[in-house]
Amino acid sequence: MTKGDQKLYHQMLHGDKQALEEIYEKYEKLLYSFAIKLSGDSQLAEEVLQEVFIKIWTKKAVYEEGKGKFSSWIVTITRYTCIDLIRKRKKNTVAFEEERDEVHQETPSTENLAEWREEGASVRQAVKKLSNEQRQMVDCFYFKGMAHREIAEQCELPLGTVKGRLRLALKHLRKELHQIREKGGIHDA
Structure with missing residues (x-):
């Protein structure tokens, strides 16, 4: 975790919304690209990104400095969230091929x-x-x-x-x- 990440994360833990926004701005492209790569679905990737930052903000996912880099941790949270949402969709919905064809994927x-x-x-x-x-x-x-x-x-x-x-x-x-x-x-x- 870089000094900047560490400072922002601790500020965010104490309710600083600006710190959360800065973390979001720093990692959103990486996490979004990663979620698209895992899911192949830009809408699901957006949902994953939102869910990841809700987990961080509500402290449902808590970073422990001694266990590795912040960037690795946030990518891991994204991976698990993506897999959970993919599984949830498979169980709860039937995807229509027409809808899949309309999904627009952004190019990194x-x-x-x-x-x-x-x-x-x-x-x-x-x-x-x-x-x-x-x-x-x-x-x-x-x-x-x-x-x-x-x-x-x-x-x-x-x-x-x-x-x-x-x-x-x-x-x-x-x-x-x-x-x-x-x-x-x-x-x-």
């Missing part, structure tokens, strides 16, 4: 695309260094949006094994990405 800026590609390449490089088992867990959980229990059932593994492999994979990924950042491969948010 060239600068954002370049940054995403650079980070994506670094993440793919780091993922390649994981064991096959860990890579499978990361793919299922982060890229396919499966729950721990779903992964356990699909892979025919105990739930604890799935969670353990994911924890170990994340530990290795953090270490590898830290080394890549030190070499100048990724720029911190």
